[in-house]
Amino acid sequence: MTQDHSRSDGRIATRGNLLTPAYLWFVGQKKGSALALAAVLGAISNLAFPPFGIWPAMAIGLSGLIWLLDGALFEKRVRSAVFARVFSFGFVYFLIGLHWVASAFLVDPEAHLALVWLPLIVLPAGLSLILAVVMSIGFRFWSDGPGRLVTFTLALVLAEWIRGSLFGVGGLPWNLPGMVWEAGGAISQTASLWGIYGLSLLTVLALVSPAALADARPQGTTAMRAAPVLAAAIVFGGLWGWGSGRLAEGAAGVSGPLVRLVEVGVPQSWKYQPGVAEQMVRRFNDLTGPDDEAAADIVIWPEGALPYYLFEWPDALDAVTAGLGDRSLIVGLVRREGKNGDEPRAYNSLAVLNADSSMRGPLALYDKHMLVPFGEFTPFRSLAAAAGVSTLQNLAANGFHAGPLPVSVRAPGLPPFGPLVCYEAIFPGLSPAGTDRPAWLVNISNDSWFGGGAGPHQHASQARYRSIEEGLPMARVAAGGHTGMIDAFGRWTKRGEPADPVLYGEDPEGWRSSVVDAPIPSALGPTLYSRWRDSLFAGMWLSLLFARAFLLRARR
Known part of the structure; x- marks a missing residue:
């Protein structure tokens, strides 16, 4: 039995099927109940991301949101209803997806607890505003058939690109829709x-296809309604097959030297307590070990390995470099540099050291380019200061300064590598390419700011996507996060394990140190993405836009 309602008289037109009751219930939600349901859908969608990886949750969330937007057509103020429903979805979606940021404000609660409203209110509200504005503009081209799925996809992916490119300094491309596919798996x-943006476009287009199973076309057949789902299944079946073949043909070979990845595992809030810095130096040296025949060629410590200016602490610098022997140390540190009597500028840096660096300085330096707003610098500093807002770190009172765009770091005895400090690893296309293409990537991070929840899992997953995009292996050392060696397909070849107390001594109480010894896997040839960056994604998005515009014009 079919139901035939006319949309022109303010009701809904749809043929009856198993999803019709659910569709009618979604469309019938008004005002407060619609906003509450949108918020629930935003929460459900987060189950698609690491550490859960339940990608159908995103299909439920986005398809349900489309049905709620269908219902907005029957509100008196359609655009306002669309904006409010999308904003409600987005606020909870981003609040849950980025809730771990608030942990950084609890490291020193006396100084920063009063600012916890920034990550819990301002951040999700700002990101939701971008999504709601773009979707409200795109809603002008809504329709009652599967074409609205294309409109929704175009608007959502455009909003994701905007917040990933323009929000703050360089954007915040965290948990893009393509991240629902496990890094290192076939589809990834x-x-x-x-x-990741091209994959996000295809992912959203596929995951919203179930919304077409119950749409508002009185003339639509069951086969017509099922067509988008079948098309999505065929396309992603093909992508899975291509990715599986790529993985099968590309076993992780070994082409580089042996690397030791070292993390002492001290909680972030303990690092500035009296005597802890000296204790960290000793523990790092214990875990690095002697320069004997079994020693690694390269040792890597995480971002901000020591909580002081290492080049201004001669005893610590001597202790760090004295036992290196013929090895090179890649270490995250903070440093200051002043010119012509000006106030010194502080930098969050990566340095390459050897046994002579205490006398001759570092072999190479890279100053972090993408800085974390409110973590490493304060946007609109004078205005923020008036409001009592300062950076979370306490080493640089005026915040860190950004370095230039990353280039390959070259030092004697090391394969050239692309540096990624902390959340620089979430930005696609930031790694050096072309004639400056490195042999591997090094991601050092301090994830101990963000507790043990979803944040470190998601950070590591995004770093693994950079290896896939670039076709390059990655050594990743993350304090309080996921440490290990990653091959050029985004797969872990070896992950961090607790340091053996027989070999390295017992950890101080409350510390959780780890050591990884792994050779650098082989690099692949330049990928299509490493050559063209986001040009292919832009072409895909524009092609979809032109196709949608053509069909809308043809209908008129």
């Missing part, structure tokens, strides 16, 4: 073609 391999 397609990021080597069109990057």
Whole structure:
């Protein structure tokens, strides 16, 4: 039995099927109940991301949101209803997805607890505003058939690109929709073609296809309603097959030297307590070990390995470099540099040291380019100061200064590497490419700011996507996070394990140190993405836009 309602008289037109009751219930939600349901859908969608990885949750969340937007057509103020429903969805979606940021404000609660409203209110509200504004503009081209799925996809992915490129300094491309596919898995391999944004476009288009199973066309047949789902299944079946073949043909070979990844595992809030810095130096040296025949060629410590200016602490610098022997140490540190009597500028840096660096300085330096707003610098500093807002770190009173765009770091005895400090690893296309393409990537991070929840899992997953996009292996050392060696397909070849107390001594109480010894896996040739960056994604998005515009014009 079919139901035939006319949309022109303010009701809904749809043929009856198993999803019709659910669709009618969604469309019938008004005002407060619609906003509450949108918020629930935003929460459900987060189950698609690490550490859960339940990608159908995103399909439920986005398809349900489309049905709620169908219902907005029957509100007196349609655009306002669309904006409010999308904003409600987005606020909870981003609040849950980025809730771990608030942990950084609890490291020193006396100084920063009063500012916890920034990550819990301002951040999700700002990101939701971008999504709601773009979707409200796109809603002008809504329709009652599957074409609205394309409109929704175009608007959502555009909003994601905007917040990933323009929000703050450089954007915040955290948990893009393409991240629902496990890094290192078959479908994730397609990021080597069109990057995470291209994969996000295809992912959203596929995951909203169930919304077409119950739409508002009185003339639509069951087969017509099922067509988008079948098309999505065929396309992603093909992508899975291509990715599986790529993984099968590309076993992780070994081409580089042996690397030791070291993390002492001290909680962030303990690092500035009296005597802890000296204790950290000793523990790092214990875990680095002697320069004997079994020693690694390269040792890597995480971002901000020591909580002081290492180049201004001669005893510590001597202690760090004295036992290196013929090895090189890649270490995250903070440093200051002043010119012509000006106030010194502080930098969050990566340095390459050897046994002579206490006398001759570092072999190479990279100053972090993408700084974390409110973590490493304060946007609109004078205005923020008036409001009592300061940076979370306490080493640089005026915040860190950004370095230039990353280039390959070259030092004697090391394969050239692309540096990624902390959340620089979430930005696609930031790694050096072209004639400056490195042999591997090094990601050092301090994830101990963000507790043991979803944040470190998601950070590591995004770093693995950079290896897939670039076709390059990565050594990743994250304090309080996921440490290990990653091959050029985004797969872990070896992950951090608790340091053996027989070999390295017992950890101080409350510390959780780890050591990884792993050779650098082979690099692949330049990927399509490493050559063209987001050009292919832009072409895909524009092609979809032109196709949608053509069909809308044809209908008129």
